């Protein structure tokens with residue numbers, strides 16, 4: 263008897279993905295960097311490096327340090343800015359059918375709003391992912407993502423100006439992530455993605471100085487996976503919009519754990535650096551697992567671990 | 571940019587000196603496309619610690635499909651690599667980055683410090699395709715003799731003149747590699763190719779500026795990806811208005827592109 267291959271597709275709002283595996287912002291450049299090593303058409307979606315209205319230089323070096331099974335970074339959101347993104351990076355995607363998701367960041371609600379409006383005019387862009395881990399310059403530098411009210415406000419502003427799916431990317435550096443998740447759901451978000459990096463640091467005992475020039479940085483990689491999984495579980499419990507799991511996903515098994523915890527899709531970040539083909543291999547591995555376990559669709563797996 | 575991922579079999583491992591190894595691996599695609607000054611990203615373990623790949627210059631390519639790296643054991647990753655044996659496979663990505671620009675009608679001065687000499691042998695071989703031996707000069711410095719004795723021999727075997735200087739005087743003269751530069755005859759246009767630790771390169775660039783010599787350097791920074799994606803390998807630009815990224819704009823850069831902080 264012929265066995266039908268499992269249905270790998272998932273929907274994030276009106277966004278249809280051929281499979282639930284995307285590449286995380288800041289770990290996959292603007293796509294082109296990986297084109298000779300990866301079959302970009304296999305990916306569920308590509309999320310590009312965070313874009314701001316104006317170019318940003320980023321932080322002074324050292325910007326990165328390695329920790330046990332982890333990567334610390336303080337890149338400082340360096341990016342080419344919206345104009346150069348349009349003129350230099352976007353044309354590459356003309357030949358790529360994979361959904362393109364643009365990650366955005368700003369200093370003020372107005373900046374996020376303007377980015378949304380400008381990106382709305384580019385049909386090629388399938389969705390926006392809003393990075394709310396950035397400091398709100400007008401509110402004394404408190405990160406948008408740590409205050410439910412500000413998170414709501416910025417989400418609402420973006421949704422008003424962008425007519426396709428809006429994903430809000432949550433910061434783990436809060437006491438109760440489900441509170442923020444509910445606030446952005448209220449604000450109109452079509453999905454939430456989590457987690458962004460965890461605030462952390464490392465010290466060089468030879469120079470007796472912090473390893474990062476910025477002192478603090480964001481921790482990513484396998485080291486953060488259990489924390490991310492817990493937060494995805496909690497968030498999936500408290501919102502009804504899709505949850506996209508991120509954090510240390512390096513293998514099909516990791517990705518499957520997130521799906522079972524309640525994520526509808528996942529993003530692969532730091533693992534791209536170690537194995538540029540990680541996302542492709544994860545897609546393949548999920549499919550094999552589904553065949554082995556008899557799951558007919560991704561939908562059947564989502565939140566399975568929660569059911570008693 | 572054309573890059574490859576290869577599971578490369580180790581065909582030879584040489585312990586050149588204490589903590590100094592040369593690995594020859596079979597990586598046909600990377601070997602074919604590598605140019606002097608470019609580097610590869612090597613996964614030193616199969617597990618997750620150390621997590622990141624490690625960058626190494628292409629030391630030599632040979633026989634069309636062999637690639638060599640030359641490295642010093644300084645931490646976890648290089649220690650793991652030194653423990654690998656012929657027959658085992660290593661996961662390598664590359665080649666990455668900008669290669670050296672071969673100057674024309676110049677006296678080519680290759681300046682290497684310690685393990686920084688790694689990319690210079692490949693460069694010398696390329697230069698010799700279009701230049702006579704007398705238009706190349708090799709200046710090597712190290713803390714102690716055994717760090718460079720073996721590589722010096724390789725240059726000599728190419729018919730090149732090699733000047734050696736060590737900090738402890740155990741091989742060649744005693745002093746710093748920059749001491750050798752101050753004695754260069756300026757009868758011809760000079761192009762300096764510098765590889766080594768940052769403070770040495772800064773001193774080399776200083777001497778080149780004073781003498782109005784052209785100079786390319788190969789820089790080393792921490793790197794998470796080598797793919798121009800993480801933006802971790804930033805070095806301040808000469809105009810102080812932004813950064814160059816060593817894995818993409820470098821590792822070989824004109825000395826005038828860098829702020830030398």
Ligand SMILES: Cc1cc2nc3c(=O)[nH]c(=O)nc-3n(C[C@H](O)[C@H](O)[C@H](O)COP(=O)(O)OP(=O)(O)OC[C@H]3O[C@@H](n4cnc5c(N)ncnc54)[C@H](O)[C@@H]3O)c2cc1C
Nearest residue numbers: 624625626627640641642645646647648688790791792821
């Ligand atoms: C383009 C490029 C080419 C290179 N070519 C060679 C080569 O041909 N041969 C060779 O032996 N090495 C080369 N290196 C350096 C080599 O990548 C490092 O020695 C290696 O990554 C160390 O890994 P490890 O795990 O052994 O040490 P780790 O455990 O990672 O580090 C040990 C200590 O050294 C410090 N450190 C490590 N790497 C650097 C760095 N790049 N800059 C400053 N501090 C550092 C760490 O902070 C730590 O304190 C190159 C580097 C670059 C960027």
Ligand SMILES: Cc1cc2nc3c(=O)[nH]c(=O)nc-3n(C[C@H](O)[C@H](O)[C@H](O)COP(=O)(O)O)c2cc1C
Nearest residue numbers: 286287288312393457458482483509510511531532
């Ligand atoms: C070098 C680096 C740069 C990143 N840049 C961004 C960014 O620009 N915008 C963003 O929302 N997240 C950024 N992230 C966070 C990742 O997208 C991801 O949320 C995080 O790294 C956790 O996933 P991982 O453990 O799989 O890497 C960055 C992460 C790294 C390691």
Ligand code: FES
Nearest residue numbers: 796800801803817
């Ligand atoms: S090493 Fe990642 S951008 Fe250069």
